[in-house]
Amino acid sequence: MAIFSRGRASDPGAESPSLHSAPKAHIHGAGPAAYIYNIKGDFEMLQGSLREPAIAYETWGVLDPGRTNAVLLFTGLSPSAHAASSAKDPHPGWWEDMIGPDKPIDTRRYFVICVNSLGSCFGSTGPTSTNPETGQPYRLSFPLLTLEDIANAGAEVVGALGIERLYATAGASMGGMTALAFCLLHPKLSAGLICISSATHSLPFSIALRSLQREMICTDPAWKNGNYPLDKEPFTGMRLARKLGMVTYRSAAEWESRFGRERSEDPNVDDCLFRVGFEVESYLDAHANKFIGSFDANCYLYLSRSVDLFDVANHGGTVEAGLRKVQVQRAMVIGVESDFLFPLHQQAELAEGLRISVPEVDFRALPSIQGHDSFLIDMDRFRPAIADFFSERPRG
């Protein structure tokens, strides 16, 4: 039984558990529009392997007879493969404004594939999946996960669809790193690359934040060293981690204009959490309450660590040498001025490094104020950039 977890989670009115009560557990899984591809045989990872892992993916548009119009999309840490609505699943996807007829990635012209990351919990094999050798969930016996493994799992789907060359591979945040890993590891498989709010590696500042998020989960007694009942997640740790995530995904300027020092009618003000009752505190509660119960804690830990582990320099000794392995014809690198998790200078460095081997590199620095998450929100700035790439009319 597959319940569309993300759709439920993104409905702001669907549930508002009080701060101390555990939310209803969701059953993780693929959405109703998802296909499941089971990789044949043993899937070798950087360390260890998985037997016939499943990869969930959704598609939009039609693959043309020459199989030349496919676009592969990798996600950030937490989304499912449901990037956009479709007849099978009318819930809005996480990049609803970008994918569809007459949208920047026009599905009348392109065949879009979005994969749920290996190690996630929306249909792809991950720590919540049953290990066929034991009949038990993998939990922490799941192998060390890297973005290279996620990229290779995506390549298996591409191969299974009979696609020999993608029009483009794209992703934002962790997905941008995964798209970069994909083009490094499979230099002939994609003609184009789009990296949004991403980087060749994580900086110590963002590593510190993610490491701290993981520690919040692992020090929650309910985590039980990864052996929590799947319907009794470490909600306290997940709530703290998600709140810190929200702080790092947005920007101080956006919050100043949205919240200022407004007080909320939050009934939790006197709940002994030493809260003041500011609107921003209620906002974080609402976001955390939507997240917990819709994402598995062990999956979060594996995926979060994979972002810290990624380093293009692992592919050739230096970042420059690693980037030289990228053999796409065109690349677009987009960054946002207010992003302090993947700061703009990292996208500038990525674009500069790609210029060595990529004939056409388009670098866009956008003045969005929504921070790292701008690609999900500031569509007025992101739509034209993405549309430029897919218009097949190279600039300049």
Next chain:
Amino acid sequence: MAIFSRGRASDPGAESPSLHSAPKAHIHGAGPAAYIYNIKGDFEMLQGSLREPAIAYETWGVLDPGRTNAVLLFTGLSPSAHAASSAKDPHPGWWEDMIGPDKPIDTRRYFVICVNSLGSCFGSTGPTSTNPETGQPYRLSFPLLTLEDIANAGAEVVGALGIERLYATAGASMGGMTALAFCLLHPKLSAGLICISSATHSLPFSIALRSLQREMICTDPAWKNGNYPLDKEPFTGMRLARKLGMVTYRSAAEWESRFGRERSEDPNVDDCLFRVGFEVESYLDAHANKFIGSFDANCYLYLSRSVDLFDVANHGGTVEAGLRKVQVQRAMVIGVESDFLFPLHQQAELAEGLRISVPEVDFRALPSIQGHDSFLIDMDRFRPAIADFFSERPRG
């Protein structure tokens, strides 16, 4: 018995408890150089009152016969009154480079007073202190604490020393806000004001971070709604809160230059906290382990909330009206470009607001890369600024 807690805590080799073991509990209290002043009678707070609360303070230099050379210093959230070493207490203080003979605040010319904040745990009355009416520690029965209360407690010390007019009142971070509150509430009591890396109010971004730190502590089961044994603090929550604090006190640029992606020889890499073993993770561990056990959790909660509550606009309806109540002759406002907790534009706004009523306002924007904590580290930039103020040779 008074054990010099801060001195122990700031000795990096003194203790390195493993990540999961509880550190030895420290007995909080004033240092050997601290004086204790007991405020006479009931001390009225914004909400509630305390009976004869104690305020710990240290002094350096000699009060001149006219009592005109006194400088009052308020601290950030966590330091004690031990701002500098002295014959009675040779341990380096938290502003050791700034206070002393021939130093920017030259103790051959000035009489420096540093108070431990009301509500703290280094000799001043706070949540760990015994409520004389019950014979039990106050814990959460301690009244709501505001920076105005801390400022007023400082004014009591000034009055007890027979000082009718201070040469200057100074502070950084929370201490800068407290100094501002002091000058607002006691417009005749100080001729000068120095606000460093401070603001007229907290922004929603920094409120979110502090609220999250408090939630980390309050959701630690060991907190027990504030009723933990004083030698068994909520170490997990305090460790998380301190680590997040360190992230917000420094800057990404500093960490990039210090740590990059260096791996450490940290034995805790495989401790199931999903750590990678980066140097920056070990650095946060070391800082957190020094902090926990040296600072009381309930005190932390009260002081942290007082920073979020402070707003100059509460003194007159608007920030501008509030600042007009400051009647000092000279003010210096210092901010740091890399500070994202109290960003530079907040100091610029503070300086601009002070110009309405203060004849001489000197605003310094320093290019330090150590973020909010620069005033403790980048002494080469801070010393000349502070020295300028105390040279009695007004600029321009």
